[in-house]
Amino acid sequence: MPTKPLQGAKPTRKQLEAQVSMLNDALEASLALSPERDNNFFTGGLSNLYEGRSSWDRKKIFAESMRAWRVNPIARRIVRLMTSFVVGKGLTIKSDDETAQVFLTEWWSHPLNKFNRNVKRWKDEDTRTGNLFMLYNVQADGMTIIRAVPAEQIEDIETTENDVEQEVAYWKDETRTEGYDAFKDGAQQKTFMLHFASNQPIGSPWGEADLSPLLVWIGRFSSWLEDRVRLNRFRTAFMYVIRGSYATESERASREKQIKANPPQSGSVLVLNSNAGEEWSILSANLDSFDASLDGQNIKKMISAGIGFPMHWLSEPEGSTQTTAEAAGTPTFRTLEETQNDFFDMLITMAETALKVKSIPLPKGKTVWIEGPDITERDNASLALALGRAYPNLADMYDREAITAKEFMRLTYKMFAEVWSEKKVPTIKRKPLIKPTDQQPAAVADPKTDPDDTKEQE
16 A cells, blocks of 8 residues: 655655546446446447557457357358448459459459459458458469458557658567568568458557447347346236135145146136135236337437448438438439449559469559449449430530530549549540531411411411
């Protein structure tokens, strides 16, 4: 026990640290004594799981995210929806360099890579943990085989001293005796690792999952729903109470045993002999079950706000009009589109790394890209309408040399929300303008002076 400083004397640093430690111990003890706390997914509470920028309890959160995905339908639904929109029915890798395209097609469909199947699992892992550790194994012919390493198996990320974004190695234990080297361009590496982080805070090499801030509220919703189910279960439970005059305890026990062996069935009619002296009654719990649907809806609103999905995506119709659903879709689709672009950038980096290992340089101006599904098909009709209305006017402006070919193509692509690159300018020709003719317009008959028209009126 630290000594108490004298009246008016300035406490030493050691005494202050001891007092702070005592207060922290007392606070933790009070929390431990509390019977009600958020321990559905975080056993022990939320005391220090999110404290530091880079020292937060990653493995605990990774484990709880995996647990939520396994046992909670809402968490499983969120992860599946994210993958369905980002990956959809499948992705295709493309390159405008013929040599690179031949290799990437073989690399993508290699039986040990299985990209068409694994990209969905990788996106699931990215949603659960926010980190993808891709281990490359280089074969003798230069083909790279990729395996995803679970994020909880990586203990530490080593970076350069002056730049946290230049990663050097990935260690599997605190002693740094076993791990993987990061990719080094130009080095002959048989095995190396690439790391991709989502929702990465500044100053931290680790990413954070989209699912982690929802765990608390998913746990609260599960606890709330479990309490409601248990309450309704006990409200319908009852037992028979039989009162009678029994001479001895053995006679009462014998009668109880007899009734337990042949209990009355639901809906049956029980006829008693008044001389038996028995009185039957039912004992049930008197529990009030008030309408708590609004509480459940508010908790679900918190979950949907955290992931950015509208309520009706989580089986909770918030509104009954189509306008409400349409308005809620715009920010959701925009967020999903950004998530899809980030995931495509990861795959493009993986492909460019495989090309470097294979010693297939991309010529200047040649690129690699990923073709995937549209986030939403609802605006295809409006985009087609916009293009149909704008194209004739744009073409006329180009024919009259009011805009250049590049500007014409840029505006045309913009009308249906596609990205246009100046590197792919097609060879287009202007149509000859129609010269004005010297022929006079046809005369218009005047009904007041035209005799033929007057005859028709008669």
